[in-house]
Structures are given as structure tokens and as C-alpha cells.
Amino acid sequence: MSNKVKRDANEDGLVYKTLESIIKKAAVPVDPVEQAVNPLQQLKDKSCPSCQCAVGEAHSPGCDRERCASCGGQRISCGCSTETAGIPWAGEAHGKADCRRLGFYSKPKSSNPRDGWVTCDKNDPEAREDLNRLFSHCKWNKKTQRFELI
Numbered sequence: 001m002s003n004k005v006k007r008d009a010n011e012d013g014l015v016y017k018t019l020e021s022i023i024k025k026a027a028v029p030v031d032p033v034e035q036a037v038n039p040l041q042q043l044k045d046k047s048c049p050s051c052q053c054a055v056g057e058a059h060s061p062g063c064d065r066e067r068c069a070s071c072g073g074q075r076i077s078c079g080c081s082t083e084t085a086g087i088p089w090a091g092e093a094h095g096k097a098d099c100r101r102l103g104f105y106s107k108p109k110s111s112n113p114r115d116g117w118v119t120c121d122k123n124d125p126e127a128r129e130d131l132n133r134l135f136s137h138c139k140w141n142k143k144t145q146r147f148e149l150i
Contacts, residue, residue, distance in 0.1 A: 046091035072140030098147040099129035106130040
């Protein structure tokens, strides 16, 4: 596996980022025991569930998990130019790292999933990253490649 991935194209040419910088930006939680043995191995093993690309690699053409670097939306349906670069796989669903950074968490309202979800603290044992809140309260920032509060 190459240690460099195509990140985005601009008028100056191609910009590359190392696999380690992509993994660091993703901020995916890692098991401390596994990290002590091999710091990057746990993340490298989290391949895309749709196209099986490794962390830091480009998705296969047409992968439904690939995100557009321009708008942050699903690349296969966003409507941006097909020349727009996709975001390499980070080892987890798009937006989860931003939820953790912004403190967006929710949990089931009750044991019945039809009752919906409620906002909660990150330390709640049932806390999950709240992607619905992220997508409704934030906008994709093309320059920083992350969601920002509106």
C-alpha cells in the first residue's frame, strides 16, 4: 500500500497527504493495548465496508461510502463535477470525527427504537455520535475538509 494518496487537485497540481496525517485527522478511537503494539495497524485494518479500500486509500469508483471533497456529500449523488476528488476512507463513517470534535452525541430515548433519540453527554454509556445534528447544524468547509457550525 502506498503511503501517499491523491487528496485534491488544484491549479498548482496535486496535493498529497501522508497516510499518518489522514489517520490523525480522522481521530478514530484506538485500543490502547493494540496501539502500544502497532500504532497504525488497528486503523489500517478498518477497511471500507462497501469497497474494502484501506484507511487512507481512495475508494473504488461508485462506492456509496465515498464523500465529495468539495461539498462533503455522498460523491455518487452530490452533483459536483466528476473531476472533484473524493475523500479517502478514514476508517469510520464520514462525520463521526466532527461529531466528537463538536461534542454532538445522542442516545436512544428508550428501549424502543421507535421512540427516537435524545441529546446526551459524551460520557453517557449509550452515547453515539449524532450525525443528524451534525448535518442539520453544520456546513461543510471545503478548505478545512470538515464540518463547521453554521
